[in-house]
Amino acid sequence: MAETQYDIAVNEALERLDRGHAGFFLGHGNTLRGFALHAPMGAEALATLGHGDLVPGWVDRYAASRGLGALPDLVAPIDPADPAAWRAALGETRRLADWAALFRREIEALGWRQTLATWWPRLTPGMLAGLTHGLIRTAHAVRSVAAADTPSRYQLDELANGLAFWAGLHQSPQSAASRGAKAVGAVRTLGRRTPGRLFAAADAALDTSVDAALAELTAIGAGRYTTIGRGNPVPAVHTVTAPAALRMVLPYLPAEYARPSYDAVRDVSATLLNIFTASDRREPATPAVDGDDPQVRRRTLERAVELGDEHAIKVSEAARREYADHPDPRLFAAAHHACDLLGAPPG
Template sequence: MSAPTYTAAMDEALGRLTHIGFDQGGRFASHAPMAAEALAALGFTDAVSDWVEWSKTARRYSSEPTPTARIDVGDESAWRSCLGRYRRAADWAATFETQISEHGWHEVLITWWPRLVPGLSGALTHGLIRTAHAVRGVSATPEPTPLQLRELAHGLGYWAAVYTPLGTGLLGRRRPAAAADIRTDVIDSALSDLTARNAGIYASSTMSHPVPLVHTITAPSAVRLVLEHLPTDQHAPSYLAVLQASEALLARFGTRGMGCPDGTPTEPEPAHLRLDLLAAEAAQLRDEHAIKLAEAASREYAVRNDIRYLSASWALMERLKRF
């Protein structure tokens, strides 16, 4: 039997995940839809179904919440007052399902992306990341399935519910330039600079928990996934927002054991690194962050042939095995 297509694998996975809520373990973002999509994108479509069933057993997911009240997206003061209110997550998801049904996924994306980007740091950037994985899903086919569209609505809904405005002057750091000062033709290169630096920092540092700093790589990489679907005037603000979020994460979680602040890799040795082996190792390990980082690292490596991406992915998996 041949392996299922990406869309078929994801439709089956999303169908099996419709009952789960927005969090796992009581306080962490539900990673199942994101990891399943990353696994499919890595080419392991035949492993997605089994991974989902394993995840449902191994992780403690909340139940899918029920919407309680309508959010009036036509009244800016009304919907803005609902941003960052986690108890309204189901209301936000239902709202986006309606909006996508009425206006199409792309119109909803370009309307709401700039509204949500200022709050992308909430929940360790998982609203942004889940949305980006869903965008890749709906854009992979001329006719997205209802489950794919639902997942995009839930990604946007979760993002709106955990919306947390980015601070300025993060822990004394100089504020990045304004969006108007960033040329749109250098955004791709700037994202590579950011992800490669952060990957090098991750690979060469020690930390009490292996996961938080992973998002300094996966969040900018998630922005890259979506840029092609956005107007160019949204590119620079998106880059600057994820840059600030990355700096905040480094300031909060990377102050101890920062082995190499300039991001130069020191270990593991390049001989240990092969893209195909890293992806297979992540799939076998089954950990959500290992899968997501392996996918992001593979994609970033394809843009810029920098060993730091592979070093970070390998380092995460080794740390997870010991954690």
């Protein structure tokens, strides 16, 4: 089968990042700024939206403005056959290169589907990793390799990098970081609805399917996102993109992984919402736009591409994907709000 514009664009983006020695974080030179590299995810989402022709220029601008960070050094090989060894390396950011090397070997030996199925339940408890970017980066890479008759080395290496980011920044529910995040969320959400009430509609949808529950969880996150102000518009957007990313990967996983994965992303969504939307005490009201209006949906997608902001592109692409299967006006209302916030001048 001939390569599509999507295939060509994704591979060109990944090749450019490879030539640029992209690491896992933003930064120029050897300075790590602590923020996750979004170029592979943003480029893949932009290509999915049908703008493969814009991808090379977008990647170059991203690299120039955000920086690609530095590739980490190898420390020591991680033995996937030794549970004590790989468990000890979970959450060790300095072992990112070791994790990437492990997953490249695993994918080469077992294939990408078996590698994903083997490691998914091991990584699921740490879904908060990198503010859910381990999950999201993995999901975009899975969509890329699944779309190819024969995935390229660049596509398979990107899947290895997504899994490595998840493993290297893994935060178990018992970790100090996870407990601290939940404690902060609990303090900030006093007097607000508990996750059980907030996600009641999503939990009820489990009677239909995990897929339906994830779709509702994404829509709930979208509805909540429309209430936030300009202070810090980025973190809460992951309450939309993370459950949507999980829904994108589940078809490639064993069925028995679905419910534990839902429980994990639900827990993470509660933590993120409590921390990053708790200052907005109002309940979601009528959004500024009608997310069911075709003109709103079209213009939101166009504006995300015009802005070029990686989060605007990702949340708008997720809104389009989710709306196609489960039409809900909250999805595009959130994407529209994100474009407003991310496109606003600073100050």
